[in-house]
Amino acid sequence: MVRFSMVPMLLVCGALAAQAPKPGAVKRLSLREALQISLQYNLQVDIAQQARIGTVAGIPVAQGPFDWTLSANLQTRRLDTAASGPLITGGPSYKQTYTTYNRGLTGDLNKNFAWGGNLDLNYSPSYSARQANIYNFYNPGNFYGASGNPYTASFTATYTQSLLQGLGTEVTLAPVTIARKNAEGADYTYQLAIINLIASTETDYWSMVYGQKNLADKQISLELAQKQLNENMIRLKVGTMAPLDVTNAEAQVAQAEQNIIAAHAALDNARDTLIRDLYPNEERPASLELTDEPTLGHIQLNEEDAVKMAMDRRVELKSARIAKDVTGLQLKVAQNRVLPTLNAFAAYNGSSDNYNGIGQVNSDLTGIDYPGYTVGLKFIMPIENRTARGNLSIARANLRGSELSLRNLELTTILQVRTAVRNIEATEKGVKAAEKTRYLQEKTLEAEQKKFENGMSTNFNVLQVMTNLDAARTAETQAQIAYATAVTALEQAVGNLPEARNFIIK
Numbered sequence: 001m002v003r004f005s006m007v008p009m010l011l012v013c014g015a016l017a018a019q020a021p022k023p024g025a026v027k028r029l030s031l032r033e034a035l036q037i038s039l040q041y042n043l044q045v046d047i048a049q050q051a052r053i054g055t056v057a058g059i060p061v062a063q064g065p066f067d068w069t070l071s072a073n074l075q076t077r078r079l080d081t082a083a084s085g086p087l088i089t090g091g092p093s094y095k096q097t098y099t100t101y102n103r104g105l106t107g108d109l110n111k112n113f114a115w116g117g118n119l120d121l122n123y124s125p126s127y128s129a130r131q132a133n134i135y136n137f138y139n140p141g142n143f144y145g146a147s148g149n150p151y152t153a154s155f156t157a158t159y160t161q162s163l164l165q166g167l168g169t170e171v172t173l174a175p176v177t178i179a180r181k182n183a184e185g186a187d188y189t190y191q192l193a194i195i196n197l198i199a200s201t202e203t204d205y206w207s208m209v210y211g212q213k214n215l216a217d218k219q220i221s222l223e224l225a226q227k228q229l230n231e232n233m234i235r236l237k238v239g240t241m242a243p244l245d246v247t248n249a250e251a252q253v254a255q256a257e258q259n260i261i262a263a264h265a266a267l268d269n270a271r272d273t274l275i276r277d278l279y280p281n282e283e284r285p286a287s288l289e290l291t292d293e294p295t296l297g298h299i300q301l302n303e304e305d306a307v308k309m310a311m312d313r314r315v316e317l318k319s320a321r322i323a324k325d326v327t328g329l330q331l332k333v334a335q336n337r338v339l340p341t342l343n344a345f346a347a348y349n350g351s352s353d354n355y356n357g358i359g360q361v362n363s364d365l366t367g368i369d370y371p372g373y374t375v376g377l378k379f380i381m382p383i384e385n386r387t388a389r390g391n392l393s394i395a396r397a398n399l400r401g402s403e404l405s406l407r408n409l410e411l412t413t414i415l416q417v418r419t420a421v422r423n424i425e426a427t428e429k430g431v432k433a434a435e436k437t438r439y440l441q442e443k444t445l446e447a448e449q450k451k452f453e454n455g456m457s458t459n460f461n462v463l464q465v466m467t468n469l470d471a472a473r474t475a476e477t478q479a480q481i482a483y484a485t486a487v488t489a490l491e492q493a494v495g496n497l498p499e500a501r502n503f504i505i506k
Contacts, residue, residue: 027285031205031292035501037278038201039194048193055179055186062179066112073106096132101150103127114169116162125153125358149354153361158347164339171336174329181322188319191505195315195497202488204274209290210481211267217473218263222256224445224466229253232459245459252463259470294484296428306417306494311410313495320409324402327395334395337388340381347374413493420490427483434476441469 352364
């Protein structure tokens with residue numbers, strides 16, 4: 001497998017150093033360059049990143065109910081009224097008009113606490129004045145009067161503490177805790193998107209490498225077949241070979257040409273797939289030429305160590321454990337909601353006398369000249385409480401489901417790791433066997449050609465060995481690519497793929 005031990009660690013955060021290709025250019029790419037381009041331009045990574053940002057923003061949203069809340073209400077009013085009649089029984093008649101002025105301010109400061117308490121502070125100063133005009137019908141003239149000491153105020157401080165439902169930080173802070181765990185889970189989802197992208201990019205890269213190598217193998221086969229045909233034509237001209245042998249050689253050439261056409265098509269398809277993955281929105285190069293080839297080399301792990309590594313590192317398992325923790329916390333909240341509501345409260349009520357100025361009113365309040373106190377309990381219990389009990393059943397089912405999902409994922413992970421370890425061992429042996437087979441087929445062809453030149457073999461045998469050599473080269477290339485993809489699968493299965501490629505996800 002291609003390693004990058006000399007390449008410095010990079011930060012994967014959506015802005016890597018890969019350069020966009022020039023339109024119409026043929027771009028040469030190493031595996032690492034392909035990964036950089038993929039991480040830079042891939043839309044799925046951007047989507048996962050935005051989802052992570054949005055989920056992190058949910059933390060202050062969940063903390064919002066514990067903020068101080070300030071509210072204020074300011075109002076002013078004027079009211080005119082009138083009445084006619086004697087001021088006293090048997091007295092003269094008067095027309096009375098009144099104008100009432102009211103101004104008031106209500107300021108309220110409220111705070112919820114994590115332990116299940118609530119504090120409410122209320123300050124309410126007010127102004128109230130009344131003007132009276134009296135007109136005597138029998139003795140015309142206006143009389144005016146106004147009320148005095150128009151200012152007064154009140155101050156109330158009330159503390160309420162939950163004693164059953166809503167008591168304790170675990171329950172009251174559950175939305176905050178869940179928001180933080182969801183943010184952590186979104187981070188794992190983001191990491192998983194990058195890991196999957198690295199894996200799929202490597203798979204597509206090696207698919208195109210296979211296309212390049214397969215085309216090169218088919219071209220070599222065509223050259224050998226064409227060489228054999230040319231030699232047969234010479235022998236036909238000098239009368240040492242039958243026309244049928246030339247026809248067989250021509251058929252071999254035609255088959256080799258047909259194989260090249262198929263290899264070209266497969267390479268073009270693999271190249272288009274890789275270009276589409278690397279450049280979803282950017283200008284694309286006219287073509288790609290890949291420079292890396294798979295070589296033997298991977299992390300050395302036995303099954304037991306590989307399984308342990310996967311249990312510790314796989315982001316899917318970390319995300320599933322977070323989901324289990326969230327459902328467990330939701331169950332505790334649901335259990336608390338089944339309890340009746342019992343709140344204790346204590347209130348201080350301060351008031352003032354009426355004065356001509358607001359300063360004297362506030363002095364009465366701050367001096368606690370006219371105090372009042374209230375303490376009590378408030379109890380609420382739904383008779384059947386079906387909503388809370390139904391939610392409790394749902395929470396229990398969700399927790400059990402998350403536990404089963406986690407266990408299923410653990411078993412799946414173990415199976416994936418063991419399969420990946422065995423595939424590595426098998427494909428590594430397969431590469432060595434395929435290399436040996438190809439080497440022996442080359443030697444067999446050399447020997448068969450020499451025997452043919454000395455009249456000890458037939459044209460048919462030479463062509464058959466050529467076919468066997470072509471199949472051996474194809475099998476060797478397939479074994480190399482299978483090994484490369486098996487390495488990717490193993491490093492992905494144990495949760496080590498980004499680190500193996502010297503990427504740090506933050």
